[in-house]
Amino acid sequence: MRKPKKERQILLKETIEQKPFITDEALAKLFQVSIQTIRLDRMELNIPELRERIKSVAASNWNETVKALPLEEVIGEIIDLELDKRAISILDITKDHVFSRNKIARGHHLFAQANSLAVAVINDDLALTANAEIKFTRQVVEGERVIAKARVLGQDKPSRTKVEVESFVDNEMVFQGDFVMYRSNQ
Amino acid sequence: MRKPKKERQILLKETIEQKPFITDEALAKLFQVSIQTIRLDRMELNIPELRERIKSVAASNWNETVKALPLEEVIGEIIDLELDKRAISILDITKDHVFSRNKIARGHHLFAQANSLAVAVINDDLALTANAEIKFTRQVVEGERVIAKARVLGQDKPSRTKVEVESFVDNEMVFQGDFVMYRSNQ
Numbered sequence: 001m002r003k004p005k006k007e008r009q010i011l012l013k014e015t016i017e018q019k020p021f022i023t024d025e026a027l028a029k030l031f032q033v034s035i036q037t038i039r040l041d042r043m044e045l046n047i048p049e050l051r052e053r054i055k056s057v058a059a060s061n062w063n064e065t066v067k068a069l070p071l072e073e074v075i076g077e078i079i080d081l082e083l084d085k086r087a088i089s090i091l092d093i094t095k096d097h098v099f100s101r102n103k104i105a106r107g108h109h110l111f112a113q114a115n116s117l118a119v120a121v122i123n124d125d126l127a128l129t130a131n132a133e134i135k136f137t138r139q140v141v142e143g144e145r146v147i148a149k150a151r152v153l154g155q156d157k158p159s160r161t162k163v164e165v166e167s168f169v170d171n172e173m174v175f176q177g178d179f180v181m182y183r184s185n186q
Numbered sequence: 187m188r189k190p191k192k193e194r195q196i197l198l199k200e201t202i203e204q205k206p207f208i209t210d211e212a213l214a215k216l217f218q219v220s221i222q223t224i225r226l227d228r229m230e231l232n233i234p235e236l237r238e239r240i241k242s243v244a245a246s247n248w249n250e251t252v253k254a255l256p257l258e259e260v261i262g263e264i265i266d267l268e269l270d271k272r273a274i275s276i277l278d279i280t281k282d283h284v285f286s287r288n289k290i291a292r293g294h295h296l297f298a299q300a301n302s303l304a305v306a307v308i309n310d311d312l313a314l315t316a317n318a319e320i321k322f323t324r325q326v327v328e329g330e331r332v333i334a335k336a337r338v339l340g341q342d343k344p345s346r347t348k349v350e351v352e353s354f355v356d357n358e359m360v361f362q363g364d365f366v367m368y369r370s371n372q
Contacts, residue, residue, distance in 0.1 A: 069285055075294070099255055107315040108261070108298035115294050129293040131321040139314065 002032050009041050019171045020053045021147050026170040054079055054090065054147065066120045068127035068183075074120050075112040076148065083123035084161075087150045089113060098142045105140035110175045114165040117150045121163060124183040130160060134177040144169045159183055188218050191227075198227050205357045206239045207333050212356040240265055240276065240333065252306045254313035254369075260306050261298040262334065269309035270347075273336045275299060284328045291326040296361045300351040303336045307349060310369040316346060320363040330355045345369055 003011065008031050015030065016022060024042075028035045042049070066074065067083065076091035091097075097109040111134060119127045140146060146167050153162040160180055167175035189197065194217050201216065202208060210228075214221045228235070252260065253269065262277035277283075283295040297320060305313045326332060332353050339348040346366055353361035 069287065073285065073292075100259065101255065102312070104314065106259075106298075106302075108294055108301050111297050111301070112292075112294035115297070116292075126288070128290065128325065129322050131319070133317075133319050135317040136315050 005041075008033070009045055012038070012041050013045055013047065016047055016053070021050070021168060022170050023050055023145055025143070050145070051079075051090070054088070068119050068122045068124055069116070073116070075109070075116040076146075078117070078120060081121065083121065084152050085121070086152065087117050087121040089117050089120075089148050091146045091148070093140055093142055093144050093146060095142055103142045105142070105144075105146075107136055110136065110140065110146065110167060111177070113146060113148050114150070114167055114175060114177045115179065117148050118163040118165055118177075118179040118181055121150045121152055122161060122181055122183050124185050126182075126184040127161075128182045130180045130182045132177055132179045134175065136175055138169075138172060138174045140169055140174050146174060148175070156180075194219070195227050195231055198224070199231055199233065202233055202239070207236065207354060208356050209236055209331055211329070236331070237265075237276070240274070254305050254308045254310055255302070259302070261295070261302045262332075264303070264306060267307065269307065270338050271307070272338065273303050273307040275303050275306075275334050277332045277334070279326055279328055279330050279332060281328055289328045291328070291330075291332075293322055296322065296326065296332065296353060297363070299332060299334050300336070300353055300361060300363045301365065303334050304349040304351055304363075304365040304367055307336045307338055308347060308367055308369050310371050312368075312370040313347075314368045316366045316368045318363055318365045320361065322361055324355075324358060324360050326355055326360050332360060334361070342366075 024035050024038045027038045076089035078087060078089045080088035091113045093105045097105050099106060115129055146169055148165055148167040150163050150165045153164055155161050159182060161183055163179045163181055165177045165179065166173055210221050210224045213224045262275035264273060264275045266274035277299045279291045283291050285292060301315055332355055334351055334353040336349050336351045339350055341347050345368060347369055349365045349367055351363045352359055
Protein backbone atom coordinates (compact mmCIF):
# COMPACT_ATOMS: atom_id res chain seq x y z
CA MET A 1 0.00 0.00 0.00
CA ARG A 2 1.27 3.47 -0.86
CA LYS A 3 2.09 5.65 2.10
CA PRO A 4 1.54 9.40 2.47
CA LYS A 5 4.52 11.50 1.42
CA LYS A 6 5.65 12.46 4.91
CA GLU A 7 5.62 8.88 6.16
CA ARG A 8 7.32 7.69 2.99
CA GLN A 9 10.11 10.22 3.36
CA ILE A 10 10.79 9.17 6.95
CA LEU A 11 10.92 5.52 5.95
CA LEU A 12 13.01 6.38 2.89
CA LYS A 13 15.60 8.08 5.05
CA GLU A 14 15.73 5.11 7.43
CA THR A 15 15.95 2.62 4.59
CA ILE A 16 18.87 4.43 2.98
CA GLU A 17 20.65 4.70 6.31
CA GLN A 18 20.35 0.95 6.77
CA LYS A 19 21.14 0.07 3.16
CA PRO A 20 23.31 2.83 1.72
CA PHE A 21 23.83 0.87 -1.52
CA ILE A 22 20.14 0.58 -2.42
CA THR A 23 19.24 1.99 -5.84
CA ASP A 24 16.47 4.47 -6.67
CA GLU A 25 14.86 1.70 -8.73
CA ALA A 26 14.69 -0.61 -5.71
CA LEU A 27 13.37 2.20 -3.52
CA ALA A 28 10.68 3.00 -6.08
CA LYS A 29 9.60 -0.62 -6.06
CA LEU A 30 9.68 -0.78 -2.27
CA PHE A 31 7.49 2.30 -1.82
CA GLN A 32 5.39 1.68 -4.93
CA VAL A 33 6.12 5.10 -6.41
CA SER A 34 7.95 6.24 -9.52
CA ILE A 35 11.73 6.62 -9.66
CA GLN A 36 11.12 10.32 -10.26
CA THR A 37 9.26 10.55 -6.92
CA ILE A 38 12.20 8.90 -5.16
CA ARG A 39 14.57 11.41 -6.77
CA LEU A 40 12.41 14.31 -5.63
CA ASP A 41 12.20 12.82 -2.13
CA ARG A 42 15.98 12.50 -2.02
CA MET A 43 16.39 16.09 -3.15
CA GLU A 44 13.98 17.37 -0.51
CA LEU A 45 15.71 15.26 2.14
CA ASN A 46 19.14 16.28 0.89
CA ILE A 47 20.21 12.65 0.34
CA PRO A 48 22.81 12.34 -2.41
CA GLU A 49 22.45 9.85 -5.25
CA LEU A 50 23.71 6.29 -4.87
CA ARG A 51 27.13 6.82 -6.43
CA GLU A 52 27.83 9.71 -4.07
CA ARG A 53 26.53 7.72 -1.10
CA ILE A 54 28.82 4.84 -1.91
CA LYS A 55 31.76 7.21 -2.12
CA SER A 56 30.99 8.64 1.30
CA VAL A 57 30.56 5.17 2.79
CA ALA A 58 33.89 4.24 1.24
CA ALA A 59 37.15 5.38 2.74
CA SER A 60 36.82 9.09 3.42
CA ASN A 61 40.19 9.73 1.90
CA TRP A 62 40.83 7.29 -0.87
CA ASN A 63 44.17 8.29 -2.24
CA GLU A 64 45.80 5.01 -3.04
CA THR A 65 46.57 4.03 -6.60
CA VAL A 66 46.03 0.73 -8.30
CA LYS A 67 49.44 -0.84 -8.83
CA ALA A 68 48.95 -4.18 -10.54
CA LEU A 69 47.28 -2.83 -13.68
CA PRO A 70 46.38 0.50 -15.30
CA LEU A 71 43.17 1.83 -13.77
CA GLU A 72 41.38 1.81 -17.14
CA GLU A 73 41.94 -1.96 -17.38
CA VAL A 74 39.80 -2.57 -14.32
CA ILE A 75 36.34 -3.88 -15.24
CA GLY A 76 33.91 -1.62 -13.41
CA GLU A 77 34.62 1.66 -11.66
CA ILE A 78 36.77 1.48 -8.55
CA ILE A 79 35.34 3.72 -5.86
CA ASP A 80 37.32 2.60 -2.85
CA LEU A 81 40.75 1.12 -2.46
CA GLU A 82 43.17 0.33 0.30
CA LEU A 83 45.96 -1.77 -1.16
CA ASP A 84 46.33 -5.26 0.30
CA LYS A 85 43.23 -4.61 2.41
CA ARG A 86 40.02 -3.94 0.51
CA ALA A 87 38.46 -2.42 -2.60
CA ILE A 88 35.00 -1.67 -3.96
CA SER A 89 33.86 -1.28 -7.55
CA ILE A 90 30.61 -0.59 -9.38
CA LEU A 91 29.47 -2.18 -12.64
CA ASP A 92 26.26 -1.11 -14.35
CA ILE A 93 24.79 -4.04 -16.27
CA THR A 94 23.93 -2.89 -19.80
CA LYS A 95 22.71 -4.79 -22.83
CA ASP A 96 26.35 -5.56 -23.66
CA HIS A 97 26.59 -7.70 -20.52
CA VAL A 98 23.49 -9.86 -20.87
CA PHE A 99 22.30 -12.86 -22.85
CA SER A 100 20.17 -11.41 -25.66
CA ARG A 101 17.53 -14.03 -25.03
CA ASN A 102 16.66 -13.50 -21.38
CA LYS A 103 18.54 -10.29 -20.39
CA ILE A 104 20.35 -12.18 -17.63
CA ALA A 105 23.90 -10.96 -17.05
CA ARG A 106 26.50 -13.36 -18.40
CA GLY A 107 28.62 -14.98 -15.72
CA HIS A 108 31.92 -13.93 -17.19
CA HIS A 109 31.13 -10.23 -16.75
CA LEU A 110 30.43 -10.65 -13.03
CA PHE A 111 33.56 -12.76 -12.89
CA ALA A 112 35.57 -10.08 -14.75
CA GLN A 113 34.49 -7.37 -12.34
CA ALA A 114 35.38 -9.49 -9.31
CA ASN A 115 38.60 -10.85 -10.76
CA SER A 116 39.93 -7.49 -11.87
CA LEU A 117 39.11 -6.08 -8.43
CA ALA A 118 41.07 -8.94 -6.88
CA VAL A 119 43.99 -7.97 -9.14
CA ALA A 120 43.62 -4.25 -8.39
CA VAL A 121 43.66 -4.67 -4.61
CA ILE A 122 47.09 -6.34 -4.67
CA ASN A 123 49.96 -4.04 -3.72
CA ASP A 124 52.35 -5.36 -6.33
CA ASP A 125 53.27 -4.61 -9.92
CA LEU A 126 52.42 -8.18 -10.84
CA ALA A 127 49.23 -9.93 -9.77
CA LEU A 128 47.84 -12.94 -11.58
CA THR A 129 45.00 -15.26 -10.67
CA ALA A 130 46.16 -18.74 -9.67
CA ASN A 131 42.76 -20.25 -8.94
CA ALA A 132 39.30 -19.39 -7.73
CA GLU A 133 36.12 -20.85 -6.32
CA ILE A 134 33.09 -18.89 -7.41
CA LYS A 135 29.34 -18.94 -6.87
CA PHE A 136 26.60 -17.14 -8.74
CA THR A 137 24.01 -16.76 -6.01
CA ARG A 138 21.25 -14.91 -7.83
CA GLN A 139 20.60 -13.80 -11.38
CA VAL A 140 21.47 -10.23 -12.33
CA VAL A 141 19.53 -8.54 -15.12
CA GLU A 142 20.03 -5.62 -17.47
CA GLY A 143 19.75 -2.27 -15.71
CA GLU A 144 20.99 -3.50 -12.34
CA ARG A 145 24.06 -2.09 -10.62
CA VAL A 146 26.54 -4.56 -9.19
CA ILE A 147 28.73 -3.49 -6.29
CA ALA A 148 31.72 -5.74 -5.75
CA LYS A 149 33.64 -5.71 -2.48
CA ALA A 150 37.05 -7.28 -2.23
CA ARG A 151 38.70 -8.17 1.05
CA VAL A 152 42.27 -9.41 1.34
CA LEU A 153 42.23 -12.39 3.68
CA GLY A 154 45.96 -12.98 3.91
CA GLN A 155 48.65 -15.15 2.48
CA ASP A 156 49.05 -18.89 2.75
CA LYS A 157 52.38 -18.84 0.89
CA PRO A 158 54.67 -15.81 0.47
CA SER A 159 53.75 -15.43 -3.19
CA ARG A 160 50.05 -16.24 -2.79
CA THR A 161 47.40 -13.85 -1.50
CA LYS A 162 43.80 -14.84 -0.80
CA VAL A 163 41.15 -12.32 -1.80
CA GLU A 164 37.45 -12.74 -1.14
CA VAL A 165 35.10 -10.84 -3.43
CA GLU A 166 31.38 -10.49 -2.74
CA SER A 167 29.13 -8.73 -5.24
CA PHE A 168 25.75 -7.26 -4.44
CA VAL A 169 22.69 -5.79 -6.11
CA ASP A 170 20.67 -3.78 -3.60
CA ASN A 171 22.39 -5.49 -0.68
CA GLU A 172 21.52 -8.92 -2.03
CA MET A 173 24.52 -11.10 -2.78
CA VAL A 174 24.74 -12.09 -6.44
CA PHE A 175 28.27 -13.44 -6.65
CA GLN A 176 30.85 -14.76 -4.24
CA GLY A 177 34.40 -15.67 -5.12
CA ASP A 178 37.52 -16.82 -3.28
CA PHE A 179 40.52 -15.93 -5.38
CA VAL A 180 44.09 -17.05 -4.84
CA MET A 181 46.32 -14.41 -6.40
CA TYR A 182 49.91 -14.88 -7.40
CA ARG A 183 52.17 -11.91 -6.72
CA SER A 184 55.86 -11.34 -7.28
CA ASN A 185 57.09 -9.64 -4.10
CA GLN A 186 57.02 -10.52 -0.40
CA MET B 187 70.50 -27.82 -33.78
CA ARG B 188 68.77 -27.40 -37.13
CA LYS B 189 68.09 -30.59 -38.99
CA PRO B 190 68.27 -31.21 -42.75
CA LYS B 191 64.99 -30.68 -44.56
CA LYS B 192 64.20 -34.33 -45.14
CA GLU B 193 64.77 -35.30 -41.52
CA ARG B 194 62.81 -32.23 -40.33
CA GLN B 195 59.84 -33.13 -42.51
CA ILE B 196 59.72 -36.68 -41.15
CA LEU B 197 59.84 -35.40 -37.57
CA LEU B 198 57.33 -32.68 -38.39
CA LYS B 199 54.84 -35.26 -39.62
CA GLU B 200 55.33 -37.40 -36.52
CA THR B 201 55.01 -34.41 -34.21
CA ILE B 202 51.75 -33.29 -35.79
CA GLU B 203 50.37 -36.81 -35.63
CA GLN B 204 51.12 -36.94 -31.91
CA LYS B 205 49.98 -33.38 -31.19
CA PRO B 206 47.39 -32.41 -33.79
CA PHE B 207 46.69 -29.11 -31.98
CA ILE B 208 50.26 -27.78 -32.19
CA THR B 209 50.58 -24.40 -33.91
CA ASP B 210 52.93 -23.47 -36.73
CA GLU B 211 54.57 -21.02 -34.33
CA ALA B 212 55.35 -23.80 -31.85
CA LEU B 213 56.61 -26.04 -34.64
CA ALA B 214 58.87 -23.26 -35.91
CA LYS B 215 60.34 -22.87 -32.45
CA LEU B 216 60.75 -26.62 -32.04
CA PHE B 217 62.62 -27.06 -35.31
CA GLN B 218 64.38 -23.68 -35.15
CA VAL B 219 63.12 -22.58 -38.55
CA SER B 220 60.80 -19.79 -39.68
CA ILE B 221 57.02 -20.12 -39.64
CA GLN B 222 57.15 -19.77 -43.41
CA THR B 223 59.37 -22.86 -43.62
CA ILE B 224 56.87 -24.82 -41.54
CA ARG B 225 54.07 -23.71 -43.86
CA LEU B 226 56.03 -24.83 -46.91
CA ASP B 227 56.82 -28.13 -45.20
CA ARG B 228 53.15 -28.67 -44.46
CA MET B 229 52.22 -27.89 -48.05
CA GLU B 230 54.79 -30.31 -49.41
CA LEU B 231 53.63 -32.96 -46.94
CA ASN B 232 49.98 -32.20 -47.62
CA ILE B 233 49.25 -31.48 -43.96
CA PRO B 234 46.37 -29.04 -43.54
CA GLU B 235 46.66 -25.99 -41.29
CA LEU B 236 45.83 -26.21 -37.59
CA ARG B 237 42.21 -25.08 -37.85
CA GLU B 238 41.51 -27.74 -40.47
CA ARG B 239 43.35 -30.37 -38.45
CA ILE B 240 41.28 -29.59 -35.39
CA LYS B 241 38.11 -29.89 -37.41
CA SER B 242 39.11 -33.30 -38.69
CA VAL B 243 40.05 -34.47 -35.21
CA ALA B 244 36.68 -33.19 -34.01
CA ALA B 245 33.50 -35.09 -34.71
CA SER B 246 33.55 -36.00 -38.37
CA ASN B 247 29.98 -34.87 -38.78
CA TRP B 248 29.28 -31.97 -36.46
CA ASN B 249 25.70 -31.04 -37.19
CA GLU B 250 24.32 -30.15 -33.80
CA THR B 251 23.27 -26.63 -32.96
CA VAL B 252 23.97 -24.65 -29.84
CA LYS B 253 20.70 -24.35 -27.95
CA ALA B 254 21.33 -22.39 -24.78
CA LEU B 255 22.51 -19.20 -26.50
CA PRO B 256 22.88 -17.73 -30.00
CA LEU B 257 26.10 -19.03 -31.58
CA GLU B 258 27.51 -15.51 -31.94
CA GLU B 259 27.32 -15.05 -28.16
CA VAL B 260 29.82 -17.83 -27.61
CA ILE B 261 33.26 -16.45 -26.74
CA GLY B 262 35.64 -18.19 -29.14
CA GLU B 263 34.78 -20.23 -32.21
CA ILE B 264 33.02 -23.54 -31.62
CA ILE B 265 34.50 -26.22 -33.83
CA ASP B 266 32.97 -29.33 -32.32
CA LEU B 267 29.76 -29.96 -30.46
CA GLU B 268 27.77 -32.89 -29.24
CA LEU B 269 25.06 -31.57 -26.95
CA ASP B 270 25.21 -32.79 -23.35
CA LYS B 271 28.43 -34.64 -24.20
CA ARG B 272 31.34 -32.47 -25.34
CA ALA B 273 32.39 -29.33 -27.19
CA ILE B 274 35.58 -27.69 -28.41
CA SER B 275 36.28 -24.04 -29.12
CA ILE B 276 39.23 -21.94 -30.29
CA LEU B 277 40.16 -18.48 -29.03
CA ASP B 278 43.04 -16.54 -30.52
CA ILE B 279 44.58 -14.27 -27.90
CA THR B 280 44.94 -10.78 -29.34
CA LYS B 281 46.02 -7.52 -27.76
CA ASP B 282 42.41 -7.00 -26.65
CA HIS B 283 42.73 -9.99 -24.32
CA VAL B 284 45.98 -9.17 -22.53
CA PHE B 285 47.24 -6.87 -19.80
CA SER B 286 48.89 -3.97 -21.63
CA ARG B 287 51.84 -4.15 -19.27
CA ASN B 288 53.04 -7.71 -19.69
CA LYS B 289 50.97 -9.11 -22.61
CA ILE B 290 49.66 -11.91 -20.37
CA ALA B 291 46.08 -12.94 -21.16
CA ARG B 292 43.60 -11.68 -18.58
CA GLY B 293 41.97 -14.44 -16.57
CA HIS B 294 38.43 -13.40 -17.36
CA HIS B 295 38.90 -14.00 -21.09
CA LEU B 296 40.04 -17.59 -20.52
CA PHE B 297 37.15 -17.91 -18.09
CA ALA B 298 34.71 -16.45 -20.63
CA GLN B 299 35.77 -18.93 -23.30
CA ALA B 300 35.43 -21.87 -20.92
CA ASN B 301 32.23 -20.66 -19.30
CA SER B 302 30.44 -19.93 -22.56
CA LEU B 303 31.50 -23.35 -23.86
CA ALA B 304 30.00 -24.89 -20.71
CA VAL B 305 26.78 -23.02 -21.49
CA ALA B 306 26.86 -23.98 -25.17
CA VAL B 307 27.26 -27.71 -24.52
CA ILE B 308 24.03 -27.88 -22.50
CA ASN B 309 21.06 -29.28 -24.41
CA ASP B 310 18.55 -26.82 -23.01
CA ASP B 311 17.18 -23.40 -23.87
CA LEU B 312 18.28 -22.16 -20.47
CA ALA B 313 21.72 -22.78 -19.01
CA LEU B 314 23.21 -20.64 -16.27
CA THR B 315 26.34 -21.08 -14.23
CA ALA B 316 25.66 -21.96 -10.60
CA ASN B 317 29.24 -22.25 -9.41
CA ALA B 318 32.72 -23.15 -10.57
CA GLU B 319 36.17 -24.11 -9.38
CA ILE B 320 38.84 -22.86 -11.73
CA LYS B 321 42.60 -23.01 -12.05
CA PHE B 322 44.95 -21.01 -14.24
CA THR B 323 47.77 -23.48 -14.75
CA ARG B 324 50.11 -21.52 -16.99
CA GLN B 325 50.26 -18.01 -18.37
CA VAL B 326 48.94 -17.41 -21.87
CA VAL B 327 50.38 -14.57 -23.93
CA GLU B 328 49.33 -12.49 -26.91
CA GLY B 329 49.46 -14.44 -30.17
CA GLU B 330 48.71 -17.84 -28.62
CA ARG B 331 45.72 -19.94 -29.58
CA VAL B 332 43.67 -21.44 -26.77
CA ILE B 333 41.71 -24.61 -27.42
CA ALA B 334 39.04 -25.29 -24.82
CA LYS B 335 37.50 -28.74 -24.46
CA ALA B 336 34.30 -29.21 -22.50
CA ARG B 337 33.14 -32.57 -21.26
CA VAL B 338 29.76 -33.13 -19.62
CA LEU B 339 30.35 -35.25 -16.54
CA GLY B 340 26.75 -35.81 -15.52
CA GLN B 341 24.14 -34.52 -13.16
CA ASP B 342 24.14 -34.55 -9.39
CA LYS B 343 20.65 -33.04 -9.20
CA PRO B 344 18.05 -33.07 -12.00
CA SER B 345 18.53 -29.38 -12.69
CA ARG B 346 22.31 -29.35 -12.25
CA THR B 347 24.81 -30.54 -14.83
CA LYS B 348 28.56 -30.78 -14.21
CA VAL B 349 30.81 -29.70 -17.05
CA GLU B 350 34.59 -29.95 -16.99
CA VAL B 351 36.48 -27.58 -19.26
CA GLU B 352 40.18 -27.91 -19.98
CA SER B 353 41.97 -25.33 -22.11
CA PHE B 354 45.24 -25.88 -23.89
CA VAL B 355 47.94 -24.02 -25.78
CA ASP B 356 50.00 -26.46 -27.86
CA ASN B 357 48.80 -29.43 -25.78
CA GLU B 358 49.85 -27.74 -22.55
CA MET B 359 47.02 -27.13 -20.12
CA VAL B 360 46.52 -23.45 -19.33
CA PHE B 361 43.13 -23.51 -17.60
CA GLN B 362 40.98 -26.07 -15.87
CA GLY B 363 37.47 -25.48 -14.65
CA ASP B 364 34.71 -27.55 -13.05
CA PHE B 365 31.41 -25.83 -13.75
CA VAL B 366 28.06 -26.65 -12.21
CA MET B 367 25.41 -25.52 -14.67
CA TYR B 368 21.80 -24.85 -13.87
CA ARG B 369 19.33 -25.98 -16.55
CA SER B 370 15.58 -25.82 -16.75
CA ASN B 371 14.53 -29.20 -18.13
CA GLN B 372 15.05 -32.82 -16.99
